[in-house]
Amino acid sequence: MTILHETRPTVATAVVEIEHDGRWKPVCGYADLLPGRGVAVLLGAEQVALFRDRAGLLYAVGNTDPFSGSAVISRGIMGSRGAAPVVASPMYKQAFDLRTGECLDEAATPDGSPARLGVWPVRVVS
Amino acid sequence: MVKKDLVLIGHGMVGQRFLEAFLAQDGAAWDWRVTVLAEEPRPAYDRVHLTSWFSGTSAEELSLCPASFIDEHGIDLRLGDPAVAVDRDRRTVTTRSGQLLPYDALVLATGSYPFVPPVPGHDARGCHVYRTIEDLAGIKEAAATARVGAVVGGGLLGLEAAGALRAMELETHVVEFAPRLMAIQVDDGGGAVLRRKIEELGVIVHTGAGTQAVDVDDDGAVRTMQLSDGTELAADLVVFSAGVRPRDQLARDCGLSVGERGGITVDERCRTSDPHIWAIGECAQAADGRVYGLVGPGYAMAEAAALDLTGGAGSFTGGDTxxxxxxxxxxxxxxxxxxxxxxxxxxxxxxxxxxxxxxxxxxxxxxxxxxxxxxxxxxxxxxxxxxxxxxxxxxxxxxxxxxxxxxxxxGAGALPDEAVVCSCHNVSKAAIRAAVGEQGCTSVPEVKKCTKAGTGCGSCVKLMTGIVEEELAASGVEVARGICEHFTRTRAELYEIIRAKGITSFSRVLDEHGTGEGCDLCKPVVASILASLGSTYVLDGEQAGLQDTNDHFLANLQRNGSYSVVPRIPGGEITPDGLITIGRIARDFGLYTKITGGQRIDMFGASVDQLPLIWQRLVDAGFESGHAYGKALRTVKSCVGQTWCRYGVQDSVALAIELELRYRGLRSPHKLKAAVSGCARECAEAQSKDFGVIATAEGWNLYVGGNGGMTPRHADLLAADLDRESLIRTIDRFLMFYIRTADRLERTAPWIERLEGGLDHLRSVVLDDSLGICDDLDELMARHVGTYQDEWATTLADPDRVRRFVSFVNAPGVPDPTVRFVSERDQIRPARPAEGGRTLAPALVAGPELEVRTR
Structure with a gap:
């Protein structure tokens, strides 16, 4: 579901947009994002974790960690597991596939709900 | 049932092993009443490591027999009351104090005595032997006033004695009758290399020289020694360590069969010529006609006798020397x-x-x-x-x-299955493989527990590790030594690579030595290595992306997504104004406060947005980061020390503050905790810390490798009575050596356990510079001390960095609405899922929204 920008933006003024309720909403400057790190975005009542990887690709997933219930996914460390780009929750360290939101360590949380983050389309506009 | 009487004569290492093996047999404790007659004033201790007594290992630490062992098994241990006679017809033993003990079984473990050549003056004042703790205490006392020491005998013990004399700053000579040192173990070529090395240490070696006479002065004290090569040595202290002889007099006196060159003759089950008497260890001549002076064969004999006595089938037919x-x-x-x-x-x-x-x-x-x-x-x-x-x-x-x-x-793969890997406990390679393959052990410590291999002298642990790893790999259990899927290297290897190549970025490490994009395991490791090598600001450039959330926000993540804040309080010393400042800040931001175990104050419940505001006030009041969030030095705890305490002998607070300021911010494989106690009462609990210092009347004792927590470990004494400069230099090197060689998240306690050669090796590296790396270690520490900066002050000085401290990139200043608190005992705590609760106030107007009573 995640839409990646096609060319690497070079303009310092490039803006990142996330699609929410059928509309593209600008959330921050591309330059505000540190490679390999995430930030949290507040969209209405929803929280999104937005990441930029070393190569410049962007991912947007839900910010709430299903295992702890805390909104902390954006503060996790990015990396890769095999071919999958992942973020590790800073709370109990489960890894989530940034493309699908799926947890790669456990299928369900201890209370039985699926261990999965939502995913949002994200793009960069110059 | 009437119990039978077993009397053991001699409580040395072999005697103790016999007791352990005997009482481990089913029913032994039911069937037998055990009496032990010991000549020395203390229970069995480790004679193999006797020399370490000189470098600070206490008699208690050398002990092999905890009091609980004696109590638990109801053993009647009589210290200082040796046997003086055995009546084989009546089956009784007479002790020196005159007691008569009946026996059904008698075990002789009387050991050996040091051979002193019968030269004139051999018993003069100033002549010593090297066998018991009392002998060593006598040597230490004499060395205090002596100038030149001569050791007769260039074997193992003689060289150890020479090392001890040298360490006590005596001019030291070794006199060996044979043409080379350690004549039994090594050949001429090896002896020559050994001699050169020993001489480099300042010991003067005389080989091919016998001792002809010891001359005394008018007071009867040793003055000179005459050697057979014509040399006259002006020595005032002489240590005889020219070999040992079996102590078989008791056996001779009661008519037991004794070998031609001494030693009570026994069969392969360690039975003597009397069916009620067994003999084990150095006092016995084994079934192969040899008298063994090593602990390994002695242990094997102890076990053979224990089995024979309890109806098992043990045997000792010859040992590995x-x-x-x-x-x-x-x-x-x-x-x-x-x-x-x-x-x-x-x-x-x-x-x-x-x-x-x-x-x-x-x-x-x-x-x-x-x-x-x-x-x-x-x-x-x-x-x-x-x-x-x-x-x-x-x-x-x-x-x-x-x-x-x-x-x-x-490596280990080259060995056949029947090869004995651990000769102390006679464990074969096959047994180790079986522990993994059949008994399901998955680590070296488990295999040690299961087979006892590696728990004796420890020299086989490296080989054992190789076998365990091979076996695990063969049974499909992957033994990845690397940090994670991105690096096949260990942390220590990466450290060396990064250092040697001068690498300063994760990207380069990954590109040249890893695969993929990294992960939450390897990134913080590399960040820590880069920080400990360069002492640069941990959030600089690319490094910011590598840090755990705690290091990224320079605060500790708590369970609901809020953070806690810990300012540094060096040594736990804080002024009333400092306390008031912290109290005011906590009150103004509505934070929960708690005193930590490390003698400082933790403030909980801060949002990301509040962190710079809280820290601006702390920094303005003179506080610095406490690095509670980092794998770094946490605290140096202290007791109040000599300044106030009636018992203190040194100023523990001043030293703790000095150490904490020296090592603050030092990034390491795991957190580091330390303490300084002002006297032996140890109120700062220094022996449970990564490094702990205890004051003595002469200086400071340094302990390392302690740990509390889940697997507590008492710290080991690394060095005793150090002055301030040597203490700090030794800690510097210890820390840098640990940082250089430890695994990811390996505290100092398991690191020391794993270190090949253990504490002795560590000591030789940091005190004697055996690896020649001390200059490097010193320089790295000097660089750390010279370039330290308070991370929070640096962060606050740069508006771009402060901008990162927002809960939401598109709504700065809005706190996370899901972080909610309720009141409990007049403070906040995180709300549980059904509780609702209140969110934190917007960061800029901190305070009164939450109804928390302040007193």
Whole structure:
């Protein structure tokens, strides 16, 4: 579901947009994002974790960690597991596939709900 | 049921092992009443490591027999009351105090006595032997006023004694009758290399020289020694360590059969010529006609006798006299037919006189390895000894076996199954493999517990580790030594690579030595290595992306996504104004406060947005980051010390503050905790810390490798009575050596346990610079101390960095609405899921929204 920008933006003024309720909403400057790190975005009542990887690709997933219930996914460390780009929750360290939101360590949380983050389309506009 | 009486004469290492083995047998404790007669004033202790008493190991630490062992088994242990006679007809033993003890079974473990050549003056004042703790105490006392020490005997004990005299700053001579040092273990070539190394340490060696007389002065004290080569030594302290003789007098007196050259003769089950009497250890002549002076064969005899007494089938038909030891920092090992006495045996030799390495292998006519001598580098011993003992075909050409392991010498795989890996406990390679393959052990500590291998002298642990890893790999359990899927290297290897290549970025480490994009395991490791090598600001450039959330926000993440804040309070000393400042800040931001175990104050419940505001006030008041969030030095806890305490002997607070300020911000493989106690009462609990310092009347004792938590470990005494400068230098090196070689998230306690050569090795590295790296370690620490900066002050000075402290990138200043608190005991706590609660107030107007009473 995640839409990646096609060319690497070079303009310092490039803006990142996330699609929410059928509309593209600008959330921050591309330059505000540190490679390999995430930030949290507040969209209405929803929280999104937005990441930029070393190569410049962007991912947007839900910010709430299903295992702890805390909104902390954006503060996790990015990396890769095999071919999958992942973020590790800073709370109990489960890894989530940034493309699908799926947890790669456990299928369900201890209370039985699926261990999965939502995913949002994200793009960069110059 | 009437219990039978077992009397054990002698409570040395072998006697103690006998008790352990005997009482481990089913029913032994029910059937037998056990009485132990000991000559010395203390229970069994570790005589192998006796010399460590000089460097601070206490008699208690050397003890092999905890009081609980005696109590638990109801043993009647009589210290200082040796046996003086045995009446075999009546089956009684008479003790020195005149008691008469009946026995149904008598076990003799009387050990041996030091041989003192019967030269004139051999018993003069100033002459000593080297056998018991009391002997050493006597030597230490005499050394305080002596100037020149002479050791008679250049064997293992003699060289250890020489090292001890040297350490007590005596001019030290070793007088050896044979043409070389350690004549029994090594050959001429090895002896020459060893001699050079010993002389480098300042010991004067006389070989091929006998002691002819000890001359005394008018007061009857030792003055000079006459040697057979005409030398006259002006020595005022003499230590005889010219070998030992079996203590078999008691046996002779009661008519037991004794060997021609001494030693009570026993059969393979350690029975003497009397069916009610057994003899074990150095006092016995074993079934193969030899008297063994090593602890390994002694233990094997103890076990054989214990089994025989309880109806089992134990036997001892001969032991391995192979030895590996570190003498004054020099590795010496010999094994099998070290002197090539087998018919048709040939030598393969490797010497490097410059490096002080000598290695010889003895190869039989059929090409099998028979034995060898290793001096200066004995790493290969753990593989070569069992290989020689098994008589198996060589896995590689012999010359290759002599090369250092890094050049491709064979590992554990080369050994046949029947090879004995642990000779202390007679554990074969097959038994270790079975512990993994059949009993399900998955780690070296588990295998140790299961087989006892590696729990004796410890010299086989490295080899054992190799076998365990191979076996795990073979059974499909992956033994990845690397940090994670992105790096096949260990943390220590990455450290060396990064240091050698001068790498300063994760990208370069990953591109040149890793795969993929990294992860939450390897990124913080590399960040920590870069920080400990460069002491740069941890959030600089790319490094910001590598840090755990705690390091990224310089605060500690708590369960609901809020953070806690801990300012540094060095040594736990804080002014009333400092306390008031912290109290005001906590009150103004509505934070929960708690005193930590490390003598400081933790403030909980801060949002990301609040962190810079809180820290601006702390920094303005003179506080610095406490690094509670980092794998770094946490605190140096202290007791109040001499300044106030009636019992204190040194100013523990001042030292704790100095140490905490010196090492603050030092990034390491795991957190570091420390403490300083002002006297032996140890109120700062220094022995449970990574490094702990305890004041003595003469200076400071340094303990390392302690731990509390889940697997508590008492710290080991690294060095005693240090002055301030040597103390700090030693801690500097200890920390940097740990940082350089430890694994990811490996505290100092398991690191020391794992360190090959253990505490002795650590001591030789940081005190004697045996690896020649101390200059490097000192320089790294100097760089750390010189470039330290308070991370919070640096962060606050840069508006771009402060901008990162927002809960939401698109709504700065809005706190996370899901972080909610309720009141409990007049403070906040995180709300539970059903509780609702209140969110934090917007960061800029901190305070009153939350109804928390302040007092």
């Amino acid at each position: 192979s030895t590996k030891l570190k003498l004054l920092g020099v590795d010496v090992a010999s094994f099998g037919d070290a002197h090539g006495t087998t018919h048709g045996a040939l030598d393969v030799l490797y010497t490097d006189s410059r490096a002080g390495v000598y290695k010889k292998l003895v190869i039989g006519a059929d090409g099998a390895l028979l034995g060898g001598v290793l001096v200066g580098d004995a790493d290969a011993y753990s593989v070569l000894r069992p290989l020689a003992a098994s008589g198996a075909e060589l896995p590689a050409p012999p010359e290759q076996l002599l090369l250092p392991a890094s050049v491709g010498a064979p």
